[in-house]
Amino acid sequence: MFYQILVNGLIAGAIYALVAAGFSLIYSTVKFVHFAHGGVIALSAYMLYLFYSMLGLPFWLAAIVAILSGSIFGVAIDYFIYRPLRKRRASPTIILVASVSVLLLLESFNLIFFGADVKSINFLDIGTGLTLGPVIITSLQIFIVASSISLLILLFAFMKYTKMGKAMRAVADNKSVAEIVGISSERIYTWSFALGSLIAGFAAVLIALEQNIEPTMGTALMIKGFTASIIGGVESVAGGVLGAFLLGLAENLGIWWLPSSYKDAIAFVILFIFLLFRPEGILGVKKSNK
Amino acid sequence: MSKTMKWIIALVVIILVVAGVWFYSSKTATAPTATGPIKIGLSAPLTGEGASWGQNAIAAATLAVKEVNDAGGIGGRQVELIAEDDKGTAESVNAFNKLINIDKVVGIVGPLASASAGPALPLAQTAGVPVVMIASAPALTKVGDYMFRVYPADSYQGSLGADIVFTKLAKKKVAVLFVKNDYGQGVADSFASKFTSLGGIVAYKGEIVNGTTDFRSEIAKVKASGAEALYLAIYPEGGLILSKQLKEANNKLPVVGEVVLNDEKIVKSGYAEGYIFTEPKSDLSEDFVAKIKALPDYKDLSVMIAAPFTYDATKALLSAIAKTPADVSGLKIKEALSSVSFPGVSASTVEFGADREIKVPAFNIKQIKNKTVIDFAG
Numbered sequence: 001m002f003y004q005i006l007v008n009g010l011i012a013g014a015i016y017a018l019v020a021a022g023f024s025l026i027y028s029t030v031k032f033v034h035f036a037h038g039g040v041i042a043l044s045a046y047m048l049y050l051f052y053s054m055l056g057l058p059f060w061l062a063a064i065v066a067i068l069s070g071s072i073f074g075v076a077i078d079y080f081i082y083r084p085l086r087k088r089r090a091s092p093t094i095i096l097v098a099s100v101s102v103l104l105l106l107e108s109f110n111l112i113f114f115g116a117d118v119k120s121i122n123f124l125d126i127g128t129g130l131t132l133g134p135v136i137i138t139s140l141q142i143f144i145v146a147s148s149i150s151l152l153i154l155l156f157a158f159m160k161y162t163k164m165g166k167a168m169r170a171v172a173d174n175k176s177v178a179e180i181v182g183i184s185s186e187r188i189y190t191w192s193f194a195l196g197s198l199i200a201g202f203a204a205v206l207i208a209l210e211q212n213i214e215p216t217m218g219t220a221l222m223i224k225g226f227t228a229s230i231i232g233g234v235e236s237v238a239g240g241v242l243g244a245f246l247l248g249l250a251e252n253l254g255i256w257w258l259p260s261s262y263k264d265a266i267a268f269v270i271l272f273i274f275l276l277f278r279p280e281g282i283l284g285v286k287k288s289n290k
Numbered sequence: 291m292s293k294t295m296k297w298i299i300a301l302v303v304i305i306l307v308v309a310g311v312w313f314y315s316s317k318t319a320t321a322p323t324a325t326g327p328i329k330i331g332l333s334a335p336l337t338g339e340g341a342s343w344g345q346n347a348i349a350a351a352t353l354a355v356k357e358v359n360d361a362g363g364i365g366g367r368q369v370e371l372i373a374e375d376d377k378g379t380a381e382s383v384n385a386f387n388k389l390i391n392i393d394k395v396v397g398i399v400g401p402l403a404s405a406s407a408g409p410a411l412p413l414a415q416t417a418g419v420p421v422v423m424i425a426s427a428p429a430l431t432k433v434g435d436y437m438f439r440v441y442p443a444d445s446y447q448g449s450l451g452a453d454i455v456f457t458k459l460a461k462k463k464v465a466v467l468f469v470k471n472d473y474g475q476g477v478a479d480s481f482a483s484k485f486t487s488l489g490g491i492v493a494y495k496g497e498i499v500n501g502t503t504d505f506r507s508e509i510a511k512v513k514a515s516g517a518e519a520l521y522l523a524i525y526p527e528g529g530l531i532l533s534k535q536l537k538e539a540n541n542k543l544p545v546v547g548e549v550v551l552n553d554e555k556i557v558k559s560g561y562a563e564g565y566i567f568t569e570p571k572s573d574l575s576e577d578f579v580a581k582i583k584a585l586p587d588y589k590d591l592s593v594m595i596a597a598p599f600t601y602d603a604t605k606a607l608l609s610a611i612a613k614t615p616a617d618v619s620g621l622k623i624k625e626a627l628s629s630v631s632f633p634g635v636s637a638s639t640v641e642f643g644a645d646r647e648i649k650v651p652a653f654n655i656k657q658i659k660n661k662t663v664i665d666f667a668g
Contacts (some may be wrong), residue, residue, distance in 0.1 A: 116341035
């Protein structure tokens, strides 16, 4: 049973990681909490449902449309909501409130246009999982775990070696200095939202296949994704992914002994421990006292 | 303008405001007038985990009200249905407060979820507003004498399930997974106590939080417990994912549950092949389904068991109101409810006993085979 629970933890962690990666990427440059990220995931999942199940597009095409629409929604939210607020020099708290409002708005939007009932994407035939020694896992789950890990590596490489990644890190590190050397922070913000929300769209497709789609799924995902990125270090994308796997494993190993109704309690106890003793997270850098 | 003039104007304004407030409050303080529509409330999970139940409930209540209105209303007055979303949670408190204090309904249909009913029912009892509920936790009708129920309490379903597992399937060791709230706990407890009294062993009892989407570790624990069968008390949305993950985990245990498994999405998914469940006898007659689907907004609704029960609950309330058309007060309606009797769609006769429970609950044992629901043969 231990190995099965270990694998269950990896699967859960991979799903949290898909959420946390995009969230951390956006946070690292813009420095405010974009809770509406969860709403973008939910909306992208509904786009998949719209184009695949309702309009009958081929799955790969619907998936691409859903992923791209994630990116478009993210940029649109930044352009129409956050940017005007930034121009008025709104504090991060105000932008946080705005992001929660956008999340609720997107959920209500899903509710109005797609209805309250749970939708499933019947693309993959659900068969019995593959038995690998003591463990049962489906091929979709292997794909989810693999893509989470690849995402971790790709994002790490992107931030480290590409010009855009370097520019993002520069803005993340010190916005004023970055602007002095000619990096437009607004442009970098737009790119952060585009890229982070592209990951949200990708997450949406996989989560839609693995779980089901419901209007309020964004909030549930966001809570775990946010917790994961705090644990991992909210300014580090790799940290977010790492935190997600840690969270998934801790939850599942924890309910080996505890009733599974304690799952959320386990997650939040870990969150508190990190907030108290290592608020910068696993990979975060401790800010020096100035 | 002179100072005196200003004072006079100020005085006049004050008098007008005071008079206006007095006039308005004295007007609303009088007893509900015998004109205008008779308002009844519905508290149902229109969104969230139990949304499919809520959508069925609102459709069924709308149908019952429409039938009365089409036949001329009650005592010449039309009936107005006010539906509030209780989300299947304690949100019901807000729903009840609004229905009782703002809309001033004369009676409430619902809640459907025990988790909603528990916190909200005392409000109606205190305010003297009769409630005809569908929620199934055994203790709910004991809240007070304004509480009626058209649905058989969980204690019936749980012990019936225990009977099936022990006697019909001849399994002596069982695992139970239940959603951790009034409903799940109620069913699981009555199942477990009946099963142990028959001589069986409950090897594992796993609680699930409403809204969970990952049951894999619970499934691993069920497997490790050495149980020979699995009993479920879980909502449809969770049940859909659980059955999928059970299938992925190559589950070989027979699964027994109760009526919640009879959800079109679960049945049609193909994940739940072979599942056995008990169901309060309620024939979804084609006639009834057709009537629901003929309503303007509900032609695509997947009609399930919540509809006939909500329909009968609404009809019971409306028949009670029709017995006292001259005085539609809570007290009179409550008294009339105990003598209501009509052929229902959820039971052959809808009548309340002295315990304010439906008098004759009847059950079927069903099984999911080839994505349809059939009578259980074993």
